[in-house]
Amino acid sequence: MTTQLEYTSVPAWARARDDSDSVLPDDGAAAYIVAGIGERGTELTGRWREAIGGSVPVTAITGDDADSVVAMIESAIGAATVGVRLLVAGPVGDCLTVRARALNSGLEDDEIHVVATRQGLIRVFCAHCRATTDTDAGIDDLVPCAGCGRDLLIYYHVSRRKGAYLGFMADAETATSATEVTT
Amino acid sequence: MTLMADSVGVIATPRPGPYWAGGTATLVLRKIVDQSVGIRTFTFAAPDGSPLPAFVAGSHLVVRTGERTNAYSLVSDGTAPSEYSISVLRVADGNGGSRWLHDTLTVGGTVEVMLPRSAFAPVATARKHLLVAGGIGITPMISHLRAARRWGRLTEVLYVHREANAAHLDELAQLAEGAPCTIETFTGRDEFTARLALGLRGQPVGTHLYVCGPSPMIDDVVGAAEAAGWPRSRIHFERFGTDALDAGDPFRVRLGSDGRTLSVPSGVSMLEALEDGGIEVRNLCRQGVCGECRIPVTGGTPLHRDHYLSDEEKHAGTVIMPCVSRADAGAILEVPL
Numbered sequence: 001m002t003t004q005l006e007y008t009s010v011p012a013w014a015r016a017r018d019d020s021d022s023v024l025p026d027d028g029a030a031a032y033i034v035a036g037i038g039e040r041g042t043e044l045t046g047r048w049r050e051a052i053g054g055s056v057p058v059t060a061i062t063g064d065d066a067d068s069v070v071a072m073i074e075s076a077i078g079a080a081t082v083g084v085r086l087l088v089a090g091p092v093g094d095c096l097t098v099r100a101r102a103l104n105s106g107l108e109d110d111e112i113h114v115v116a117t118r119q120g121l122i123r124v125f126c127a128h129c130r131a132t133t134d135t136d137a138g139i140d141d142l143v144p145c146a147g148c149g150r151d152l153l154i155y156y157h158v159s160r161r162k163g164a165y166l167g168f169m170a171d172a173e174t175a176t177s178a179t180e181v182t183t
Numbered sequence: 184m185t186l187m188a189d190s191v192g193v194i195a196t197p198r199p200g201p202y203w204a205g206g207t208a209t210l211v212l213r214k215i216v217d218q219s220v221g222i223r224t225f226t227f228a229a230p231d232g233s234p235l236p237a238f239v240a241g242s243h244l245v246v247r248t249g250e251r252t253n254a255y256s257l258v259s260d261g262t263a264p265s266e267y268s269i270s271v272l273r274v275a276d277g278n279g280g281s282r283w284l285h286d287t288l289t290v291g292g293t294v295e296v297m298l299p300r301s302a303f304a305p306v307a308t309a310r311k312h313l314l315v316a317g318g319i320g321i322t323p324m325i326s327h328l329r330a331a332r333r334w335g336r337l338t339e340v341l342y343v344h345r346e347a348n349a350a351h352l353d354e355l356a357q358l359a360e361g362a363p364c365t366i367e368t369f370t371g372r373d374e375f376t377a378r379l380a381l382g383l384r385g386q387p388v389g390t391h392l393y394v395c396g397p398s399p400m401i402d403d404v405v406g407a408a409e410a411a412g413w414p415r416s417r418i419h420f421e422r423f424g425t426d427a428l429d430a431g432d433p434f435r436v437r438l439g440s441d442g443r444t445l446s447v448p449s450g451v452s453m454l455e456a457l458e459d460g461g462i463e464v465r466n467l468c469r470q471g472v473c474g475e476c477r478i479p480v481t482g483g484t485p486l487h488r489d490h491y492l493s494d495e496e497k498h499a500g501t502v503i504m505p506c507v508s509r510a511d512a513g514a515i516l517e518v519p520l
Contacts (some may be wrong), residue, residue, distance in 0.1 A: 028409070028412060029412045030384065030411055030412030031412070077388055078388070080388050081384065081385050081386055081387060081388065082383075082386040082387070082388060082389075082390050082411075082412070082413055082417060083383075083384065083411050083412025083413060084388060084412070085412075085414075105388070106310050106387075106388045106389030107388060108414060108416040108417060109416065110414040110415060110416045111414050111416075
């Protein structure tokens with residue numbers, strides 16, 4: 001099987017992981033929320049803040065991982081008005097989590113700009129037990145589910161709502177032991 | 184399909200009757216209400232009074248008005264309707280559709296209509312709806328407000344009109360009463376422009392903007408929204424009527440079927456040229472609004488002049504509305520027809 005990435009729901013920025021082009025992604029906004037995750041992410045967002053300058057309001061948020069910044073980002077979005085843009089830089093998995101929460105907070109795709117600095121840990125949602133597993137594996141790799149122990153194939157689908165990749169039992173139809181595992 | 188029964192056991196909203204064969208039906212004009220100078224509301228129903236197909240707020244009705252086929256925004260309630268109402272401004276120098284409705288059609292008369300079409304629907308996930316209407320552009324907003332009231336949607340309306348041409352003011356007040364809805368009306372352009380600038384800043388995240396009115400007014404509002412940082416995904420507009428299009432430059436069309444090349448002179452539409460060449464293209468409004476005549480393009484760069492295709496579709500250049508759109512002088516468009 002070859003992965004048909006042209007049909008993937010994994011965002012282009014999550015596949016490219018190219019942060020060399022770190023000019024200000026969107027200069028038409030009335031205000032910005034700038035979130036940097038990790039060392040490199042924080043460095044990039046610092047550069048964006050310089051590019052934005054002092055004439056437009058900026059809310060700057062930095063942290064070591066998505067969990068340490070999402071609450072602050074959500075509250076900044078809640079206090080913002082239409083015209084705001086969210087700029088995020090950080091590892092892929094953290095950025096996917098931030099994007100999911102931002103979408104849930106009412107932002108549209110064209111109000112969110114993400115630059116992935118590196119792969120980092122991604123989240124994999126188990127289609128069988130619904131647990132989420134953090135892993136440094138990638139698409140087409142196998143990872144044991146933290147919930148049910150099944151070997152999950154990491155599929156090229158990312159949930160916009162959860163920010164997690166879809167994982168499903170790799171050999172569900174062919175494994176001789178398949179009948180032993182039922183949901 | 185599951186039929187829904189209400190509490191007294193009467194089956195509600197059965198399938199539309201067989202008179203909708205082919206997506207068209209003949210309806211009877213039941214009522215004419217004068218809104219203001221030159222604006223009338225026409226209410227149509229099935230000859231036997233049977234239910235009509237439901238429609239999404241912001242939908243329009245394509246009506247055969249005498250010789251012409253025109254699209255008009257529905258102002259009535261789209262949920263389980265038994266009537267369709269449209270409000271029409273009489274345009275003395277238009278293509279004749281509004282004159283036919285105003286001057287020729289009388290109560291009890293019949294018109295041929297097509298199933299309602301949705302091109303200006305409310306965004307279901309919006310946290311708030313900002314409706315900006317100019318003149319007769321209030322019509323789709325009326326049906327938006329009916330849906331907003333039904334679903335308890337937070338709504339703000341800015342309506343600018345000429346003193347004598349106000350329409351649906353009583354209905355607007357009724358729809359706002361007791362609903363999470365504010366309505367402001369303006370008869371002065373400057374006052375409206377100032378209020379709009381203020382209204383575009385300070386909307387909560389999740390607000391969507393809907394604009395309907397004359398083309399220059401739509402351009403102004405969209406421009407003001409973009410200047411205030413609104414992204415395209417939150418801006419929705421519907422143009423009505425058509426601006427007079429220039430005759431265009433002559434170009435050619437190559438047919439994929441037999442390799443023939445047809446000339447499209449200045450002043451002749453690509454649709455007319457195709458028809459003259461014996462190629463049938465389904466069409467209705469012939470003014471770039473209804474979307475019926477959409478055809479694929481396999482070569483050349485179309486010069487889009489319609490109000491139907493999205494920006495993405497226009498940019499992709501793989502489809503064209505031949506009733507109004509053309510190509511640059513001397514260019515060749517290839518169509519698989």
